[in-house]
Amino acid sequence: MNRVVVPELLDHLAPTDPAAQRSRRDLRRINFLMGNETWVCRVAGRFPAAAAHGISEIGAGDGHLSAKLAARFPLAEVAAYDLAPRPHGLDDRVKWIQGDLLAQPPPSPGGIVVANLFLHHFEAAALGALGRWMEAARVVIFNEPDRGVLPHFLGALMWPWINRVTRHDMHVSISAGFVSGEISALLGLEPQHWQFEETSRWRGGRCVIGWRT
Template sequence: MRKLTPELLDTLPHDDPGAICSRRDLVRINRFMGNDSWILRHLPQSPTSITEIGAGDGHLLKIISREFPETPIRAYDLAPRPVGFPEKIEWVQGDLFKQPPAPKGGVLIANLFLHHFHPEQLTELGHWLENFDTILINEPLRSKLPLMMGKLAHPFIHPITRHDMHVSIEAGFVPNELASQLHLDGKGFIIKETSTWRGSIRVIASRA
């Protein structure tokens, strides 16, 4: 059963030194898990637009913008626009649930973000996501092996990251749970789900 506990990174100002260190850890964790490369491999060849929710420091979108220089790209996050972030990427700051529905079409990316929400919030968010043609989701796999690997990483990561890593895994998902809570299966999507030994559970939802 999912256990939702507040993450320390979410309580800190975006420019807090510990938060900056933890975000750097997250870049390395994403690289180890293969999340960024998986998303890049599964982006359509000619997407009409690309949107990321929970964009964090924008690391992933900066990579994507170099691969798709002509594609409109939008980021949503509670934090303000990162300093020096590419101007061509639109940055929307604020509570995602208070944002108007996204334009129809394009690709939606959610990378290590949806585990923050309760089932009722995920259902509400599913209505917001249904406008997209393709949805790519990476979330923590809720199982014993990722927890064990997280403990092995303790000496190499910031204390904030140590706390939040275990909280994230406990709030993560098991197979067939996430798409069901988002109610994507009844909205005209074809759902493909996989998981990895490195601790990711991945969902691709694409229009039939």
């Protein structure tokens, strides 16, 4: 099954649109069921020295994961990047950077870059640019959709509980997701400088941890 990137509805809805707000709530539920945020926080805990140089979450959505990271690392600077405006009530410790990520200056060197259900938005050329954007990081932690038949099937089981935006975006996301080795290769993070651990989880996540050697 080849990778197909199709625009997602949520990216084109106003943040105040009720359908977008409902879809962000659906995403939170999906993250809970997939164990995504718990996994990212646990892995970040393996790299306290890098966390001390700052943690950047790209495509931060409603900021829930960034807030969790800020709570887990009380001394670290946590920055969240998204097209959407700063969510109401987000912990003041999270610095919110609104706009197209690739138009922003890269994060300060030596820290951690985290992405949850974000990289799959991009075609190969943009992923290459994203890889260059984050190349000064010491650690990268990504949880993305696993591209395959089983994730589509598991996603379809959720239809009764999610709105039309989430239904569309979920299957588009899985088709734009990744198979083994694809994320690091598309980002262009060179194996001579980076070591990777990669797993796919039955709940549909493709999990990549990379650190500079």
